[in-house]
Amino acid sequence: MCGIVGLFLKDTSLEPQLGNMLTDMLITMTDRGPDSAGIAIYGAETEGNAKLTVQSDTPETDFAKLDNDLRKRVKGKVSMTIKDTHAVVSLQADQVALAREVLAEIRPSVRVMSHGSTLEIYKEVGLPKDVADRFDIRGMAGTHGIGHTRMATESAVTTMGAHPFNTGIDQCLVHNGSLSNHNSLRRKLRRLGVHIETENDTEVGAAYLTWKMQTGSTLGEALASSLDDLDGFFTFVVGTKDGFGVVRDPIACKPAVMAETDQYVAFGSEYRALVNLPGIETAKVWEPEPATVYFWSHNAAPTAQEKAA
């Protein structure tokens, strides 16, 4: 079991409320996943800049003067905002690759949670309400976001085993279910040179999507081929810079409920997660079909929605 929530805002006046709304949804899903929790928020963008969200188990030492130390090695401005065990490092987008190399060298115990222009990922072990409080998720504004509460089945309860997983620039993945062929797929991906850090099944799913997209697939194509290449149970929700996508395995035993109004599109593992959203009483509420890829985007017409009616 695990819990997933997602919220994609159509009404920009709700954007300052995004973190608050998502936190309420996330906490409702505590029963489904009390082990760890995480949230991916798509916030403001600064032209030409990128954000690295990094994590450390010893933030006092690792984050001390980290921005200064990075400035010595990378071009342009570097700024850093520390939130508990995480820090968001903003820098020139073209300096990210270099910055990651430098980071690995000067702060080897710092892990990169996410890389993107608008995406920030925060995740830790603990109850969803405590995780949300640590990072003050309620205070965050944004256009859309996804969250996850984990009940671990396939691998250890650790920060790196928590969801969401960063799958590419401004992309992330959360998963409810369990993959049965993750060991063989991990070996295959590692042979192909893909970096996989943990024994977690979802990380393999995330690495698979990353690898597919690096070898020419669009996110939609990667999700569609995941239906063939991943064995097991899954409801995936993926975040992109423009919106989010949903796909369920053909058996579809992992629950999923969607709600849509003029103001938002929302996802929950259960309807309970959606009950406090504005106008939910009159929202269109439905379950996404199995083996169907859905996308909602700020920049394009929604896909697969006709199947949802």
Add this chain to the structure above:
Amino acid sequence: MQTFDLEAQGLRALNSALHAQSADTNQTHWEIVNPKGSHAIAVGLDAPIEVDIKGSTGYYCGGMNKQATLHVHGSVGPGTAENMMSGMIVVEGDASQYAGATGHGGTLVIKGNASSRCGISMKGIDIIVHGNIGHMSAFMAQSGNLVVCGDAGDALGDSLYEARLFVRGSVKSLGADCIEKEMRPEHIAILEELLERGQCDAKASEFKRYGSARKLYNFNIDNAY
């Protein structure tokens, strides 16, 4: 009528109060407000009472029901009416997966659509769905009737025993050992009664009947111990 605010009073208090009702109770009509998708609402009832639920419910609403009549004014989560024994459950909205699973008796009416595995392993319950049903419905269904006024998804009636399946619309695919069968007058009569009980205005003549071809391993007497 008794009104119960689930959000204020809690699930345990609700189900305790409903379980305390006996056959000769004077409190025959209950209204539950603020269900807000909660799980296990009105499970294990065993009294001839009416319960109106004003909103949508989560997992297992009305599970194991005996005698009681439940009316959900919203949609229901997974496992609604699971293992129902008798009585009636009417859902105004849609039902999530495995509605009516393993039900032994009673009537489940879903006025919207039902998701996957509707009536899985049903053992005597009658399920009437006004809309469509999802994949793997009536898997291993043993007895009872499943009526679908809309369409059925993939693998309808896989490994079916003696349950009757009536579908008005299309069937995406039939499961192993499930076949279309002749609609004889006795089936029309059964279906007409079911449609009336399920408050459907559909005509029995518009439906097709599906059932077991009885070709699987366990139907062959040579395989008996």
